[in-house]
Amino acid sequence: MEKFTVLKGLAAPMDRANVDTDMIIPKQFLKSIRRSGFGLNLFDELRYLDHGEPDQDCTSRPKNPDFVLNQPRYAGASVLLARQNFGCGSSREHAPWALLDYGFRCVIAPSFADIFFNNCFKNGILPIVLDEVVVDQLFREVAAQEGYTLTVNLPDQEIVTPAGQVIPFEVDSFRKHCLIHGLDDIGLTLEDADAIRAFEAKWQQQAPWLFVNP
Amino acid sequence: MTAKTLYDKLWDSHLVKQRDDGTALIYIDRQLIHEVTSPQAFEGLRMAGRKPWRVGANLATPDHNVPTSRAERARGVDGIEDSISRIQVKTLDDNCRDFGITEFHINDERQGIVHVIGPEQGATLPGMTVVCGDSHTSTHGAFGALAHGIGTSEVEHVLATQCLIQKKMKNMLVRVDGQLQPGVTAKDVILAIIAEIGTAGGTGYAMEFGGEVIRALSMEGRMTICNMAIEAGARAGMVAVDQTTIDYVKGRPFAPKGAQWEQAVAYWRTLVSDAGARFDRIVEIDGSALKPQVSWGTSPEMVVPVDGRVPDPAQESDPVRKAGIESALKYMGLQAGQAITDIRLDRVFIGSCTNSRIEDLREAAAVVKGRKVAASLKQAMVVPGSGLVKKQAEAEGLDRIFTEAGLEWREPGCSMCLAMNADRLEAGEHCASTSNRNFEGRQGYGGRTHLVSPAMAAAAAIAGHFVNVNDFVKQ
Numbered sequence: 001m002e003k004f005t006v007l008k009g010l011a012a013p014m015d016r017a018n019v020d021t022d023m024i025i026p027k028q029f030l031k032s033i034r035r036s037g038f039g040l041n042l043f044d045e046l047r048y049l050d051h052g053e054p055d056q057d058c059t060s061r062p063k064n065p066d067f068v069l070n071q072p073r074y075a076g077a078s079v080l081l082a083r084q085n086f087g088c089g090s091s092r093e094h095a096p097w098a099l100l101d102y103g104f105r106c107v108i109a110p111s112f113a114d115i116f117f118n119n120c121f122k123n124g125i126l127p128i129v130l131d132e133v134v135v136d137q138l139f140r141e142v143a144a145q146e147g148y149t150l151t152v153n154l155p156d157q158e159i160v161t162p163a164g165q166v167i168p169f170e171v172d173s174f175r176k177h178c179l180i181h182g183l184d185d186i187g188l189t190l191e192d193a194d195a196i197r198a199f200e201a202k203w204q205q206q207a208p209w210l211f212v213n214p
Numbered sequence: 215m216t217a218k219t220l221y222d223k224l225w226d227s228h229l230v231k232q233r234d235d236g237t238a239l240i241y242i243d244r245q246l247i248h249e250v251t252s253p254q255a256f257e258g259l260r261m262a263g264r265k266p267w268r269v270g271a272n273l274a275t276p277d278h279n280v281p282t283s284r285a286e287r288a289r290g291v292d293g294i295e296d297s298i299s300r301i302q303v304k305t306l307d308d309n310c311r312d313f314g315i316t317e318f319h320i321n322d323e324r325q326g327i328v329h330v331i332g333p334e335q336g337a338t339l340p341g342m343t344v345v346c347g348d349s350h351t352s353t354h355g356a357f358g359a360l361a362h363g364i365g366t367s368e369v370e371h372v373l374a375t376q377c378l379i380q381k382k383m384k385n386m387l388v389r390v391d392g393q394l395q396p397g398v399t400a401k402d403v404i405l406a407i408i409a410e411i412g413t414a415g416g417t418g419y420a421m422e423f424g425g426e427v428i429r430a431l432s433m434e435g436r437m438t439i440c441n442m443a444i445e446a447g448a449r450a451g452m453v454a455v456d457q458t459t460i461d462y463v464k465g466r467p468f469a470p471k472g473a474q475w476e477q478a479v480a481y482w483r484t485l486v487s488d489a490g491a492r493f494d495r496i497v498e499i500d501g502s503a504l505k506p507q508v509s510w511g512t513s514p515e516m517v518v519p520v521d522g523r524v525p526d527p528a529q530e531s532d533p534v535r536k537a538g539i540e541s542a543l544k545y546m547g548l549q550a551g552q553a554i555t556d557i558r559l560d561r562v563f564i565g566s567c568t569n570s571r572i573e574d575l576r577e578a579a580a581v582v583k584g585r586k587v588a589a590s591l592k593q594a595m596v597v598p599g600s601g602l603v604k605k606q607a608e609a610e611g612l613d614r615i616f617t618e619a620g621l622e623w624r625e626p627g628c629s630m631c632l633a634m635n636a637d638r639l640e641a642g643e644h645c646a647s648t649s650n651r652n653f654e655g656r657q658g659y660g661g662r663t664h665l666v667s668p669a670m671a672a673a674a675a676i677a678g679h680f681v682n683v684n685d686f687v688k689q
């Protein structure tokens with residue numbers, strides 16, 4: 001997993017509540033057995049005017065000129081501004097894979113769905129929850145100013161706007177640690193292998209029927 | 215001793231290690247695996263040179279991509295026409311074989327939707343922690359289990375360590391008291407709950423369902439309710455263990471037997487929230503007042519009773535909600551204020567992990583029996599949740615009732631719930647569906663989904679538009 005420390009990136013607005021993971025990456029692309037290559041199909045149904053299929057050449061597809069990410073001013077954005085309950089619905093990790101593959105490393109919203117929120121951290125994406133009023137302000141500013149760039153500083157837990165305003169944010173300390181160091185949490189968990197084995201032995205005594213294998 | 219909720223008990227009994235930073239290692243008893251969210255997890259194991267921690271805790275089956283037409287199914291995996299789907303199902307077969315994981319293959323009669331086969335096999339038991347790379351894993355909470363969906367990285371994590379890194383959620387109780395009116399089912403109850411608290415209402419909570427209505431439900435009904443807890447934002451839904459739970463589990467292939475059965479049952483009976491246990495939030499619903507529900511929009515909270523009307527955005531003051539209603543009306547091709555019963559349908563889908571169990575099929579069959587599907591409909595299909603549900607339904611003659619009425623009787627799988635296989639809506643088509651999500655494009659590009667109960671879907675198939683199943687049955 002790629003480390004996340006300080007990100008200075010162009011922000012793009014996704015001005016819509018309850019963006020679900022079906023919308024972030026539609027189901028036909030879930031047939032892939034790889035982790036990469038989903039960026040071209042991020043927001044596929046909003047982004048293109050035709051119906052996309054896996055392995056299709058996207059360069060010749062008709063783009064929806066009204067879709068925000070198709071506007072040239074947002075090309076190369078790495079910070080996504082979003083509305084409440086972003087990432088709801090399906091648990092598909094293809095959603096953060098698609099965001100990452102497209103180039104987003106940070107998503108800012110007033111709230112996220114739990115599974116999506118968790119999946120972001122596993123892939124080097126930092127989801128940040130900010131107060132609705134603050135998110136509103138960012139939406140207004142990004143619309144008003146072309147090239148609106150945010151500096152997201154994870155070690156210091158703050159966002160700096162182009163005007164120099166400093167916005168602090170909360171992040172879970174374990175997740176912060178993993179992101180900053182790009183750590184694979186399986187390796188970390190396996191450091192507790194003895195504790196897992198001890199638990200398992202005790203649990204098997206208490207509930208032996210759970211150890212009857214299918 | 216302090217009073218505990220059911221969730222507290224399940225959490226405490228699986229706590230391997232509490233870390234200083236607030237996270238915890240939680241032991242996982244069962245992982246269910248399907249073809250869509252597992253390939254990258256197995257790949258990760260291989261690349262790191264890791265082996266599954268406890269192979270026997272896993273059970274796999276293909277469900278999302280499998281075709282449901284008999285012709286395509288007849289030739290097994292090789293018969294899957296869509297080459298990308300075929301590779302994904304084959305990859306599951308290869309991975310399970312390589313790592314020694316038990317898999318119910320495509321044409322095994324035990325194959326089916328993961329959330330149907332787990333309980334059916336007794337692979338889901340009370341008191342367990344159950345995970346799957348699928349958000350509807352909340353279904354299994356109906357057994358007094360702690361069950362929730364996880365992402366693919368976590369699938370790999372569970373394979374490698376038998377644990378998950380978790381933070382404890384808050385406790386919510388949704389109490390549904392009273393008595394359901396005829397024609398009102400578990401599906402209507404959960405749709406009404408989501409309409410009440412919203413799709414983010416349960417975010418951060420483990421949601422226990424209780425009250426007279428829930429106690430009176432069968433296990434199938436409880437599974438339908440817990441299945442859609444995730445649509446209310448809660449990763450985990452659950453129902454306390456009672457005699458209904460124990461009766462359902464008894465005799466299932468992987469359920470305990472003999473002396474172990476007695477020991478297990480004694481333990482399972484403790485899996486209830488203690489009197490006086492503290493919930494962070496309690497929601498009360500009057501079950502007696504509920505009517506059959508229909509979703510009109512593109513989010514599972516956009517639901518009204520069947521005798522209601524499509525809402526008018528002009529009457530919504532919150533700007534984000536108002537914009538949500540406007541965009542949903544546009545996508546759904548509906549007018550503000552339109553009566554729900556005036557929505558014309560193109561297709562009907564009875565199936566999915568929400569409503570494809572035997573009881574759901576019986577409910578639907580009772581409505582269509584001796585009637586004919588409306589001529590205006592392009593298609594009405596029934597997709598059983600597993601090979602065993604299909605076999606049972608056929609033994610009861612339900613398949614004939616469906617086919618005589620003009621509904622298609624299909625092979626088990628997820629099918630048109632998410633349309634990864636060939637079963638899908640065309641752009642602009644309206645579908646009465648017993649599934650759980652009405653998101654844009656969910657059942658096919660441009661397709662318009664209306665979530666309903668099996669009885670309501672069946673009545674809609676006959677009428678060609680929505681009707682209150684009660685009026686209809688009286689006719």
Ligand code: SF4
Nearest residue numbers: 350566567628631632
């Ligand atoms: S039936 Fe639908 S919701 Fe259930 S597991 Fe399959 S695709 Fe997911």
